[in-house]
Amino acid sequence: xxxxxxxxxxxxxxxxVRFGEDVIVAPFTNLYGCAIGDETRIGPFVEIQRGxxxxxxxxxxSHTFVCDGVTIEDEVFVGxxxxxxxxxxxxxxTDDGELQTAEDWELVPTIVERRASIGSGAIVxxxxxxxxxxxxxxxxxxxxxxxxxxxxxGSPARAIARR
Ligand SMILES: CC(C)(COP(=O)(O)OP(=O)(O)OC[C@H]1O[C@@H](n2cnc3c(N)ncnc32)[C@H](O)[C@@H]1OP(=O)(O)O)[C@@H](O)C(=O)NCCC(=O)NCCS
Numbered sequence: 001x002x003x004x005x006x007x008x009x010x011x012x013x014x015x016x017v018r019f020g021e022d023v024i025v026a027p028f029t030n031l032y033g034c035a036i037g038d039e040t041r042i043g044p045f046v047e048i049q050r051g052x053x054x055x056x057x058x059x060x061x062s063h064t065f066v067c068d069g070v071t072i073e074d075e076v077f078v079g080x081x082x083x084x085x086x087x088x089x090x091x092x093x094t095d096d097g098e099l100q101t102a103e104d105w106e107l108v109p110t111i112v113e114r115r116a117s118i119g120s121g122a123i124v125x126x127x128x129x130x131x132x133x134x135x136x137x138x139x140x141x142x143x144x145x146x147x148x149x150x151x152x153x154g155s156p157a158r159a160i161a162r163r
Pocket of ligand 1: 079080118119120121135136137138139140151152153154160
């Protein structure tokens with residue numbers, strides 16, 4: 001593992017990230033406290049938070065947000081502007097009106113299994129598993145587990161085909 005990606009580019013914020021070999025990171029990215037596996041490509045305007053893990057030979061396209069608690073296995077495609085969610089009951093403040101801290105909410109983890117693909121604009125609610133080789137259609141809202149090899153579309157996402 002290395003502290004820097006395999007390429008140089010301007011305007012990147014990279015803090016405490018573990019990179020595998022030959023990771024490519026585009027400009028205008030914000031990556032912190034995460035791990036990114038060998039040969040993965042991260043597009044521009046992507047944010048990957050502390051606690052997220054991205055596997056080997058993945059493609060994460062521009063404008064995607066990967067939050068804490070998300071595990072993306074190897075060879076996964078994540079389209080443009082995909083949003084992962086890890087807090088199902090978000091609140092800015094506690095009952096006392098104080099700003100919430102990490103102790104005041106429950107993180108719900110998500111797993112995207114090997115060779116799955118997530119279409120552009122999809123929203124992935126926390127606490128789901130997207131099975132190996134599954135395909136999430138563009139704009140889908142994933143609220144439940146997706147079986148391996150299944151194509152899902154819509155809001156809430158429903159299966160339309162098996163691959
Ligand atoms: C879901 C998807 C794989 C289906 O492709 P396909 O197998 O070629 O299916 P079709 O285009 O024949 O559509 C089948 C049906 O699903 C519907 N459909 C297709 N994609 C849909 C989507 N994203 N959301 C909702 N419905 C969708 C079609 O309208 C069609 O409905 P109908 O039978 O009532 O007419 C594809 O449309 C898709 O969304 N791919 C993701 C693309 C993407 O985001 N790429 C990333 C970066 S370029």
